[in-house]
Amino acid sequence: xxxxxxxxxxxxxxxxxxxxxxxxxxxxxxxxxxxxxxxxxxxxxxxxxxxxxxxxxxxxxxxxxxxxxxxxxxxxxxxxxxxxxxxxxxxxxxxxxxxxxxxxxx
Amino acid sequence: xxxxxxxxxxxxxxxxxxxxxxxxxxxxxxxxxxxxxxxxxxxxxxxxxxxxxxxxxxxxxxxxxxxxxxxxxxxxxxxxxxxxxxxxxxxxxxxxxxxxxxxxxxxxxxxxxxxxxxxxxxxxxx
Numbered sequence: 001x002x003x004x005x006x007x008x009x010x011x012x013x014x015x016x017x018x019x020x021x022x023x024x025x026x027x028x029x030x031x032x033x034x035x036x037x038x039x040x041x042x043x044x045x046x047x048x049x050x051x052x053x054x055x056x057x058x059x060x061x062x063x064x065x066x067x068x069x070x071x072x073x074x075x076x077x078x079x080x081x082x083x084x085x086x087x088x089x090x091x092x093x094x095x096x097x098x099x100x101x102x103x104x105x106x
Numbered sequence: 107x108x109x110x111x112x113x114x115x116x117x118x119x120x121x122x123x124x125x126x127x128x129x130x131x132x133x134x135x136x137x138x139x140x141x142x143x144x145x146x147x148x149x150x151x152x153x154x155x156x157x158x159x160x161x162x163x164x165x166x167x168x169x170x171x172x173x174x175x176x177x178x179x180x181x182x183x184x185x186x187x188x189x190x191x192x193x194x195x196x197x198x199x200x201x202x203x204x205x206x207x208x209x210x211x212x213x214x215x216x217x218x219x220x221x222x223x224x225x226x227x228x229x230x231x232x
Contacts, residue, residue, distance in 0.1 A: 042225075050218070
């Protein structure tokens with residue numbers, strides 16, 4: 001299986017901060033990388049697909065980049081509603097998810 | 107707007123069978139480029155993909171669970187189902203159903219889970 005390693009596992013930030021989360025694949029996955037946001041007690045919500053495509057309805061402050069093994073999710077200006085846990089997920093082979101990054105209020 | 111809803115028992119005894127159903131509305135199970143998946147999330151642990159099915163009955167399973175999992179589909183009821191047996195306490199988790207949409211991006215095929223059910227907590231305990 002392809003292992004997905006996210007960093008950091010948690011971070012504290014303030015409203016308005018620029019936040020960057022990274023995801024590394026154990027082997028090349030081309031652009032087959034998706035990002036999700038999950039709030040407590042809810043299902044994950046698709047933010048970014050194919051590494052950098054913004055899902056319909058998702059605010060433009062979210063962006064994704066990368067290909068191969070290294071990927072980044074960036075929130076350009078953190079809003080109160082963005083405090084949540086973020087997961088990467090690869091669809092290149094047997095689907096696997098990263099361990100998650102919890103974004104907390106500083 | 108596509109909606110998915112999981113249903114089934116919230117408590118299953120060890121060694122027995124976990125059975126869940128996902129009902130889809132707002133979209134056809136036979137939509138092109140769509141597969142239908144089950145995903146689970148144990149408390150405090152990593153999210154795990156269980157398997158997928160299409161409306162012709164083609165399935166793919168996570169090798170880690172393949173020996174214990176069966177997916178099925180009933181297009182007349184707009185439902186797809188999961189059976190997992192035998193279960194242990196390690197199968198305690200929130201179970202989600204989701205639509206996996208395939209799309210072409212920059213000339214490459216990608217799939218992503220664009221619609222999810224709300225999730226159902228299944229506890230394995232005697």
